[in-house]
Amino acid sequence: MRDRRVRAPWLFVAPLVLLMAVGFVWPLLQVLVNSLHPNTPQGIDAARWTLDNYARLADPFYGEILVRTLRISVIVTAITALLAYPVALFVSRLSPRAQSLFVLAYISPWLVNTVVKALGWTLLLRTNGVVNTILRGIDVIASPLKLMINETGVIIALVPGHFMFVLLPLWVALSALDPALSWAAGTLGARPSAVFWRVLLPMTLPAFIAGLVINFVMNMTVFAIPMLLGGARNMVASMLAYQVNLVSLDWPLGGALAVALLAFTLTVVWVGQRGAVFVVAGRGARP
Amino acid sequence: MILIVNILMLIVVLAPVVIVMWMSFTPTATFVLPVTDFSLRWYREALSYPGFLDAFRLSLELATLAAVITVALSFLAAYGLARYRPTGGAALKAFFTAPLLVSAVVFGIAMLQFVNRIGLYNQLSGLVLAHIVLVVPFAMRSLEVTLRTVPEELEWAAMILGRSRLGMLLRITLPLCARGLVTAFLFCFLLSFSEVTTTIFMTGPGLQTLPVRIYSYMSDRIDPTVAAVSALVVMVSLVLVAVLNLLGGLRRLTTQ
Numbered sequence: 139m140r141d142r143r144v145r146a147p148w149l150f151v152a153p154l155v156l157l158m159a160v161g162f163v164w165p166l167l168q169v170l171v172n173s174l175h176p177n178t179p180q181g182i183d184a185a186r187w188t189l190d191n192y193a194r195l196a197d198p199f200y201g202e203i204l205v206r207t208l209r210i211s212v213i214v215t216a217i218t219a220l221l222a223y224p225v226a227l228f229v230s231r232l233s234p235r236a237q238s239l240f241v242l243a244y245i246s247p248w249l250v251n252t253v254v255k256a257l258g259w260t261l262l263l264r265t266n267g268v269v270n271t272i273l274r275g276i277d278v279i280a281s282p283l284k285l286m287i288n289e290t291g292v293i294i295a296l297v298p299g300h301f302m303f304v305l306l307p308l309w310v311a312l313s314a315l316d317p318a319l320s321w322a323a324g325t326l327g328a329r330p331s332a333v334f335w336r337v338l339l340p341m342t343l344p345a346f347i348a349g350l351v352i353n354f355v356m357n358m359t360v361f362a363i364p365m366l367l368g369g370a371r372n373m374v375a376s377m378l379a380y381q382v383n384l385v386s387l388d389w390p391l392g393g394a395l396a397v398a399l400l401a402f403t404l405t406v407v408w409v410g411q412r413g414a415v416f417v418v419a420g421r422g423a424r425p
Numbered sequence: 426m427i428l429i430v431n432i433l434m435l436i437v438v439l440a441p442v443v444i445v446m447w448m449s450f451t452p453t454a455t456f457v458l459p460v461t462d463f464s465l466r467w468y469r470e471a472l473s474y475p476g477f478l479d480a481f482r483l484s485l486e487l488a489t490l491a492a493v494i495t496v497a498l499s500f501l502a503a504y505g506l507a508r509y510r511p512t513g514g515a516a517l518k519a520f521f522t523a524p525l526l527v528s529a530v531v532f533g534i535a536m537l538q539f540v541n542r543i544g545l546y547n548q549l550s551g552l553v554l555a556h557i558v559l560v561v562p563f564a565m566r567s568l569e570v571t572l573r574t575v576p577e578e579l580e581w582a583a584m585i586l587g588r589s590r591l592g593m594l595l596r597i598t599l600p601l602c603a604r605g606l607v608t609a610f611l612f613c614f615l616l617s618f619s620e621v622t623t624t625i626f627m628t629g630p631g632l633q634t635l636p637v638r639i640y641s642y643m644s645d646r647i648d649p650t651v652a653a654v655s656a657l658v659v660m661v662s663l664v665l666v667a668v669l670n671l672l673g674g675l676r677r678l679t680t681q
Contacts, residue, residue, distance in 0.1 A: 258441025
């Protein structure tokens, strides 16, 4: 009987574990192994092992792409940080019914595929697009602004595109707070700004940081938006990965790129989590 | 001030989706403002373009297969973890949510090299496998919450009264979880149906899902036909979101 109790859970869990081992662990190991072999005109030379593919990533051409990717990601995350808090604060103070409506309005576009949203942004931002037509119609500008096929276009589309990853955790954290907290701080003489800086922000900082970390990682690895709104000349990391893996078919180098991207994003997540823990411990606030 | 930020943000978040819907109804071939007339011309055009129809069929098939398999296996796993609480359960839960930590691009590259290695390149089964892995974290989260709402005492009662574990599962637990299972299915279906990045990386021109077909069409030219197809995708997605919301599925995203 005892024996069955020990074995039974594995019968339930095993099918999914097996599937994840084949469909998730194996592909990642495969790409790691491929990245450690040299590429030859005949394909991957599985007999030899090398770290050359990683050394090739240090090329200045790739450095420029990395800097652009980082620049776009940091700008988008910074804008999101400024906008997400006021929105989350506003939504968390509405009636429960209004809250769920607003959250639904923010979530639904996330569940529509990115390519469709990229098409929408193209229609809005291109030279004879909706934004330029309106701005010229009300005489704000004389000649059309160049709003896409540059980094501006990518940033404009990414801010709302990845907004939900910060809004949602922040909204959950804010609605979990006891409303009496702000009220208590107020009766003790704290101004609204002090309530924000000394009560609300410290108590929701872990969720805020967690959301910003996810947002940043998503910005670093997004593909369709920079491809369609940034154009081929403003290449970012994911577009380089596409180029190497599907156009030049250099899989060892493409594999090295994937491993490097994964290592980088995992490090960001890890540091972000540690940062959140550190902040909480330092302030003495409980999560 | 805070209200203005909120309204602006809402407009910006909804704008691309709204504009695609709007433009798909223009009668002219170029999108020029102001749009005054209403026409279904481009929907007829889109529905008679075989490239989009095939891709739509593939997307439906893929999303259905991925969602059914994911929900079935995730339900078993979530049940095993929730009721037996095995040692190492926390590690397993972390394993099942690990795909969230791997970006779609990295997973797409891994899948591309993997399916080529085992000879599944340009095969539906390779795509199904990839999509399952991508939606498992969401299914697990949703089904965990569902199972917590089913009182374990009911299951004990059924077993004390002589049902086997399997009979109890089929007659008691599954019916009580029906709503949660439907929710998880719809959610997985929706995520698979809108998946773009991993799919672009791992398939060639021979096997394009609808979002990938729209993507490659758009890289070539932009006309109202592609807006009409996109608008249809938006409608399908939004209907599913509405049903999900009615079933309380979206709330599960934020349940701890």
